[in-house]
Amino acid sequence: MADETGIEALIALMARLPGLGPRSARRAVLVLLKKRAQLMAPLAQALAEVALAAKDCRICGNISTAEICPICADPARATGEICVVEDVADLWAMERGKVFRGRYHVLGGTLSALDAVGPEDLGIPRLVARVADEGIREVILALNATVDGQTTAHYIADALAGTGAQITTLAQGVPIGGELDYLDDGTIGAALRARRRL
Numbered sequence: 001m002a003d004e005t006g007i008e009a010l011i012a013l014m015a016r017l018p019g020l021g022p023r024s025a026r027r028a029v030l031v032l033l034k035k036r037a038q039l040m041a042p043l044a045q046a047l048a049e050v051a052l053a054a055k056d057c058r059i060c061g062n063i064s065t066a067e068i069c070p071i072c073a074d075p076a077r078a079t080g081e082i083c084v085v086e087d088v089a090d091l092w093a094m095e096r097g098k099v100f101r102g103r104y105h106v107l108g109g110t111l112s113a114l115d116a117v118g119p120e121d122l123g124i125p126r127l128v129a130r131v132a133d134e135g136i137r138e139v140i141l142a143l144n145a146t147v148d149g150q151t152t153a154h155y156i157a158d159a160l161a162g163t164g165a166q167i168t169t170l171a172q173g174v175p176i177g178g179e180l181d182y183l184d185d186g187t188i189g190a191a192l193r194a195r196r197r198l
Contacts, residue, residue: 007033059130061106061123063088071095077103080137084127084156086110086144094142102140105130110148111155122152124159131163138166145172145190 007029014025032040056062057069064070071077081102085091091104107122119125131139139160143149157167173191174183183191 056106060091060104061088061108062091062104072103077101078134079103080135081140082127082130082134082136082138083140083142085142086149086152090142090144100140103134107143107152110143110146110152112148119155119159124156127156128159128163131160131165136163136165138168141167141169143169145186 011022011025011029014020014028015022017025020028032043050065053065054063055065055067057064057072058067059072060069062069062071066073079102081100082105083091083094083100083102084105084107085094086107086109088106091106094100094104105123105127107124107127109117109122111117111119111122127139130136139156141153141156143153153169160167171194173187173194174180180188
């Protein structure tokens with residue numbers, strides 16, 4: 001009975017992961033139990049090691065097992081560009097695209113008066129200092145197109161106004177392969193405002 005309680009506890013923990021509900025968690029745990037030596041034991045060891053070693057990069061806020069993440073430690077990434085993102089998941093998404101070759105600054109959220117999240121909570125003063133110290137020429141604001149994301153972008157742009165760095169944002173609008181009929185009004189409006197000559 002104690003073993004079954006442990007299995008149920010594992011299922012409940014797995015179900016708390018994004019993208020996994022109770023049924024998916026149950027299937028995942030069943031696979032882990034059937035392949036204990038090949039999957040469960042190495043997964044448990046990797047989880048334990050990462051739990052002890054993972055920390056925030058002291059420069060950008062990325063998650064790493066070193067004080068300075070591989071992106072900040074790479075001298076080839078010192079391009080004079082910083083891409084500001086809300087969280088580490090956004091940084092990883094940018095890296096998947098293999099297009100941006102500069103460095104990052106992870107805010108850890110957005111400004112929110114309701115949640116009492118201010119500029120100091122997001123390390124915005126640290127970002128301003130980085131721009132000056134690292135001789136940054138361009139700051140790319142890759143924040144989500146939400147009210148809080150746009151408020152945060154405007155605040156950062158104002159905070160960086162005296163640094164001489166060019167402030168840019170990601171283009172917003174119709175995605176490649178997107179059909180107008182399936183897009184919301186806000187996306188169509190953003191695409192129309194960001195139109196360019198062919």
